[in-house]
Amino acid sequence: MSTPHAILIALLEKPSSGYDLARRFDRAIGYFWQATHQQIYRELGRMVSAGWVAVVEEGEEGAAASRKKIYRVLPVGREEVMRWARDTRLSVDDRNVFLLKLRADAVIGPLGLGEELRRLIDEARARLETYREIERRDFGAAHLTRAQQLQYAILKAGIHTQTTWLAWAEELREIVDDEAA
Amino acid sequence: MSTPHAILIALLEKPSSGYDLARRFDRAIGYFWQATHQQIYRELGRMVSAGWVAVVEEGEEGAAASRKKIYRVLPVGREEVMRWARDTRLSVDDRNVFLLKLRADAVIGPLGLGEELRRLIDEARARLETYREIERRDFGAAHLTRAQQLQYAILKAGIHTQTTWLAWAEELREIVDDEAA
DNA sequence: GGTGACATGTAACGTGTTACATGATTTC
DNA sequence: GAAATCATGTAACACGTTACATGTCACC
Numbered sequence: 263m264s265t266p267h268a269i270l271i272a273l274l275e276k277p278s279s280g281y282d283l284a285r286r287f288d289r290a291i292g293y294f295w296q297a298t299h300q301q302i303y304r305e306l307g308r309m310v311s312a313g314w315v316a317v318v319e320e321g322e323e324g325a326a327a328s329r330k331k332i333y334r335v336l337p338v339g340r341e342e343v344m345r346w347a348r349d350t351r352l353s354v355d356d357r358n359v360f361l362l363k364l365r366a367d368a369v370i371g372p373l374g375l376g377e378e379l380r381r382l383i384d385e386a387r388a389r390l391e392t393y394r395e396i397e398r399r400d401f402g403a404a405h406l407t408r409a410q411q412l413q414y415a416i417l418k419a420g421i422h423t424q425t426t427w428l429a430w431a432e433e434l435r436e437i438v439d440d441e442a443a
Numbered sequence: 444m445s446t447p448h449a450i451l452i453a454l455l456e457k458p459s460s461g462y463d464l465a466r467r468f469d470r471a472i473g474y475f476w477q478a479t480h481q482q483i484y485r486e487l488g489r490m491v492s493a494g495w496v497a498v499v500e501e502g503e504e505g506a507a508a509s510r511k512k513i514y515r516v517l518p519v520g521r522e523e524v525m526r527w528a529r530d531t532r533l534s535v536d537d538r539n540v541f542l543l544k545l546r547a548d549a550v551i552g553p554l555g556l557g558e559e560l561r562r563l564i565d566e567a568r569a570r571l572e573t574y575r576e577i578e579r580r581d582f583g584a585a586h587l588t589r590a591q592q593l594q595y596a597i598l599k600a601g602i603h604t605q606t607t608w609l610a611w612a613e614e615l616r617e618i619v620d621d622e623a624a
Numbered sequence: 625g626g627t628g629a630c631a632t633g634t635a636a637c638g639t640g641t642t643a644c645a646t647g648a649t650t651t652c
Numbered sequence: 653g654a655a656a657t658c659a660t661g662t663a664a665c666a667c668g669t670t671a672c673a674t675g676t677c678a679c680c
Binding site for chain 1: 659662
């Protein structure tokens with residue numbers, strides 16, 4: 263659902279060909295967002311039709327399909343990224359989508375993500391509290407069987423994830439809110 | 444790709460109807476694994492055809508489609524879970540799938556996940572080292588612009604995730620390896 | 625008798641994945 | 653001149669999502 267926007271943001275950072283995008287998605291971007299080259303070409307085609315991006319063919323005219331095509335974002339596409347960042351309501355489970363929004367904020371400029379960040383923090387706190395309650399209720403015993411230890415480990419994975427994310431998000435608040443920097 | 448196995452494991456824990464499964468996926472299981480009721484019914488149908496699960500209709504014979512159907516895992520389905528846990532090679536990005544395997548281990552008994560856990564730990568360490576290199580290379584400067592701070596924050600999300608996961612995984616090793624407990 | 629929860633399903637659609645396909649350019 | 657990489661695309665399939673559809677049961 264956010265793949266076209268992931269591509270738009272990558273193109274805002276640097277106009278690229280489909281092939282280049284695929285490589286970038288395999289490298290840096292790919293650490294938190296994946297897209298195969300088929301997805302990329304499909305979305306690029308759609309976004310050209312939608313008027314979000316423009317394409318310039320590089321090199322000689324004649325050389326047909328194998329010539330490099332450089333895509334760049336048009337103002338409409340840029341607007342679309344801003345609209346998406348503003349209107350798409352995320353949950354804490356959409357951590358990676360929020361990272362995508364941060365990337366958009368970094369390349370376009372302040373998008374006012376502070377409000378959503380605060381909401382996500384509240385949601386993460388509530389989730390964490392739920393986990394803590396389960397912890398108290400189900401895993402307070404002195405001795406736990408192997409199965410219980412494993413179930414507890416699964417719960418702890420959730421507790422750690424929320425806790426770490428909250429610490430990260432609190433730190434981020436200062437940067438996101440500081441729109442004058 | 445792991446949805447049918449997620450359902451099998453849930454059914455091993457407790458035979459349920461499709462409706463009950465949907466509720467369980469909305470609650471506890473849903474914290475790290477989602478499935479809509481349509482997916483559940485679809486997979487249950489397939490798994491009955493495959494002979495992995497059996498279905499018993501509860502209540503009177505006549506009452507047609509709206510009667511509760513209780514599904515339980517057959518030995519073949521149980522074998523399939525073990526095969527899947529053994530043969531499916533995960534990456535650190537498949538954290539939730541690994542949690543699923545842990546859940547399977549908790550309900551079936553030791554599946555020998557220690558080896559895979561060690562491999563995932565190695566992978567996470569390598570990933571973390573990559574992040575640390577990027578950190579040193581790109582974000583060592585005294586003053587960072589707002590955009591750089593945001594990009595750094597994105598990187599830090601990755602660093603924190605790996606670090607936390609590694610600490611969790613190290614702790615888990617003792618439980619997973621101790622097959623005699 | 626109406627509302628909400630229980631309970632199961634079908635149909636259509638969009639996206640992501642895998643396989644297939646082609647040709648140009650670079651490097652050894 | 654062979655192999656690897658660059659570069660773009662089509663086709664088929666699987667899966668997840670959303671909308672639609674139906675009927676029961678319990679409670680007020």
